[in-house]
């Protein structure tokens with residue numbers, strides 16, 4: 001039945017490429033030309049943080065130098081679908097600042113593929129990185145929450161958009177680099193309902209991972225509340 005409605009809907013509102021706006025036949029979100037230009041992250045990558053390796057044997061559970069040094073990792077696994085380059089930046093920005101909520105459906109499909117290792121290992125609940133309520137009012141929606149809700153439908157996992165809260169308004173991370181980013185988001189997150197976090201395997205959902213400062217602060221708050229494990233999946237990741 002759902003497919004039937006989807007077909008009707010596609011006739012009235014044909015799906016368009018998220019990059020160039022060209023009408024496309026299927027719902028993958030991108031036309032073939034744009035799809036070609038996206039840098040998807042593929043193996044080999046660090047088994048923990050997901051950082052792609054340039055030269056490493058495939059299939060091995062290798063860790064990058066930072067993860068080897070980190071004896072108390074905040075994350076069980078981090079995964080991202082695509083490299084955040086100039087081409088992809090355009091799409092993410094459109095998603096964030098225009099009402100392109102339908103992008104959430106496409107990005108959720110991408111997140112599901114990127115999070116394969118995490119879902120195989122087992123997870124309990126998806127949690128979007130929250131916005132401070134002041135930001136939510138001006139932007140009207142939290143893009144990560146939209147994606148998490150779609151991903152919950154695709155994976156059958158539950159989604160919790162209430163337990164993790166942003167208690168401190170922060171300046172956009174894009175204005176800072178390195179240590180200033182860490183400082184900007186320090187102690188910005190808290191868990192409102194500990195009972196919904198304790199003992200749970202939580203998967204954080206966000207659009208872009210840059211230095212990981214925001215995601216790490218979220219993970220700290222979740223561990224403090226007794227989370228069993230924290231993973232994260234982002235659509236894109238910044239790396240050289």
Ligand SMILES: [Zn+2]
Pocket residue numbers: 017018019020021022030031032033034035
């Ligand atoms: Zn296109």
Ligand SMILES: [Zn+2]
Pocket residue numbers: 046047048049050051063064065066067068
């Ligand atoms: Zn790593």
